Amino acid sequence: MINAYILLTMRTGDSGKAILEMRKIENVEKISVVAGEYDIVVRVQVKTLESLLKVTNKIQMIDGVKKTTTSVIEKEIAL
Amino acid sequence: MIIRKKYLFYALAFASSIIAASVSAIDATISQIYIPNPWAFSFSCFIVGIIISLLIVLVFSIPVKGRSLGSRVIDPSFKRLRLVRKEELKYHIPAAVGNAILTIGYLSLLSILGDPSTVLPFSQIVILYLILIESITEKNMPTLSEIQSSIIVTFGAILGSISLTGTINLASLAIVFLVVNPAWVLFSINQRKLKILKVDNRPNDALNIRFWNVVFACLFTAILAIIYDFIVGGNNFIEGIAASINHFSWVALTMGVTFFSYVFYIRALGIGKASVTQAVRASTVLFAIPFSILISYFNVIPPFTTDPVMILIKIIGTILVILGIVSFALALVKAYVFINIKPGYSIEETMDKLWTIWGVTRVTAIAGKYDFIVKIRTRTLVKGYEQIIQKLEEIDAIKDYKWQSVLKEWEKI
Numbered sequence: 240m241i242n243a244y245i246l247l248t249m250r251t252g253d254s255g256k257a258i259l260e261m262r263k264i265e266n267v268e269k270i271s272v273v274a275g276e277y278d279i280v281v282r283v284q285v286k287t288l289e290s291l292l293k294v295t296n297k298i299q300m301i302d303g304v305k306k307t308t309t310s311v312i313e314k315e316i317a318l
Numbered sequence: 319m320i321i322r323k324k325y326l327f328y329a330l331a332f333a334s335s336i337i338a339a340s341v342s343a344i345d346a347t348i349s350q351i352y353i354p355n356p357w358a359f360s361f362s363c364f365i366v367g368i369i370i371s372l373l374i375v376l377v378f379s380i381p382v383k384g385r386s387l388g389s390r391v392i393d394p395s396f397k398r399l400r401l402v403r404k405e406e407l408k409y410h411i412p413a414a415v416g417n418a419i420l421t422i423g424y425l426s427l428l429s430i431l432g433d434p435s436t437v438l439p440f441s442q443i444v445i446l447y448l449i450l451i452e453s454i455t456e457k458n459m460p461t462l463s464e465i466q467s468s469i470i471v472t473f474g475a476i477l478g479s480i481s482l483t484g485t486i487n488l489a490s491l492a493i494v495f496l497v498v499n500p501a502w503v504l505f506s507i508n509q510r511k512l513k514i515l516k517v518d519n520r521p522n523d524a525l526n527i528r529f530w531n532v533v534f535a536c537l538f539t540a541i542l543a544i545i546y547d548f549i550v551g552g553n554n555f556i557e558g559i560a561a562s563i564n565h566f567s568w569v570a571l572t573m574g575v576t577f578f579s580y581v582f583y584i585r586a587l588g589i590g591k592a593s594v595t596q597a598v599r600a601s602t603v604l605f606a607i608p609f610s611i612l613i614s615y616f617n618v619i620p621p622f623t624t625d626p627v628m629i630l631i632k633i634i635g636t637i638l639v640i641l642g643i644v645s646f647a648l649a650l651v652k653a654y655v656f657i658n659i660k661p662g663y664s665i666e667e668t669m670d671k672l673w674t675i676w677g678v679t680r681v682t683a684i685a686g687k688y689d690f691i692v693k694i695r696t697r698t699l700v701k702g703y704e705q706i707i708q709k710l711e712e713i714d715a716i717k718d719y720k721w722q723s724v725l726k727e728w729e730k731i
Contacts, residue, residue: 244684244691262728269729273654275722280654310686314666316673317680317693 247279248306257303266294330586331598337579339605342434344572347618349428353561356425361543361558364536367573371529374577375399388525393585396523402530403517409508414534416505423497430490432619435610439478439603447503467645474638477631478603510587524584600639652724657690663715675709
């Protein structure tokens with residue numbers, strides 16, 4: 240399994256509608272609306288890098304998404 | 319389907335507490351009319367519990383359109399009934415010891431007091447023990463608001479536990495503080511560990527956890543009953559087996575309903591902190607009152623007093639418990655910290671240093687613009703600065719960091 244964070248910068252507008260669209264994407268595990276450099280942090284879980292590309296594409300197609308920065312997870316420690 | 323995690327968490331925790339309140343009324347009826355011996359009742363619960371839990375898990379293992387019925391209805395992580403794994407044993411054994419002692423203690427309380435609306439508030443004091451354990455195991459020191467909330471819940475529980483018949487029993491207090499609550503902590507903490515454990519690269523499921531907990535708890539209850547019989551010269555072990563045959567239908571009813579209460583509780587534990595789950599489950603105190611009135615109406619327990627002072631005390635206690643729950647649930651701050659490190663420093667060593675910081679729940683090494691994304695969970699922003707930012711700044715390897723407070727979050731359950 241490949242896990243990745245996709246950091247989103249949004250255009251000012253209806254972010255609620257964009258989040259609703261993101262929630263429908265199958266491989267999206269978590270969506271966090273944040274305050275700071277980015278607007279939304281999305282965590283995805285996919286089987287292949289090709290699937291990751293598909294998910295990133297789907298997110299980029301959503302109206303309101305200005306820029307995406309994808310970071311693939313190499314190692315993780317969690318509770 | 320991706321929903322706000324907290325909605326599912328509260329739905330599960332409240333469903334669990336309503337079912338638990340109904341179970342306490344059934345238990346009180348069995349204890350007062352059919353099986354007055356708490357040792358025999360406890361042992362019979364687990365004997366019958368194995369049969370009932372096995373049947374329920376087998377039914378939920380039936381595949382429906384490629385997925386098991388249990389995964390569609392109860393827990394998406396459930397596939398089918400399976401053998402317990404080696405890595406689960408270290409958590410199953412203490413959880414089962416906790417459940418065995420807890421059940422014996424709880425049924426002893428019920429046989430002394432009778433009224434479930436009196437017994438249940440007592441068990442809410444466990445929140446104090448849970449906060450203490452979390453501060454050790456989850457690297458999360460209790461804040462002032464957590465301490466305030468747990469004190470409110472504790473006092474509320476004590477007031478709520480005053481029987482509407484107007485009595486308070488000191489022997490029962492000793493059972494609560496020395497037997498029931500420590501055992502509940504052992505049970506609860508290890509069930510949470512089991513739920514967050516990955517089995518075959520999948521999250522562990524609540525149905526298998528509950529089934530195997532009942533199996534192991536039966537074994538430990540049998541051992542405890544034999545030791546107790548040996549010391550005091552009683553016949554509780556045999557009485558337990560006899561009770562499970564003679565009153566099978568009543569015990570099967572209580573264990574069947576309990577199964578669902580625990581499955582919902584275990585799922586809630588896998589989502590939220592143990593102390594918050596316990597806080598929500600404290601609402602059992604409120605839900606137990608109508609059930610107590612019902613069994614009092616059928617003369618299973620003595621009729622309630624109509625003394626307005628006693629009723630007022632009970633209402634104040636219940637309100638305090640609910641207030642404590644609300645203040646617990648509302649105070650939580652989450653954040654991401656994006657970190658870059660200086661050249662020449664090891665990623666793995668820095669990762670280990672980040673992991674030792676209190677309040678850090680996830681450290682992720684990533685490829686891309688940043689080197690790490692760290693997830694933080696804290697009760698207040700002040701604590702976030704004092705415990706997290708100051709500690710981050712002490713790590714030499716860190717070149718710069720960016721704090722991103724989480725405003726709202728959705729998660730796939």
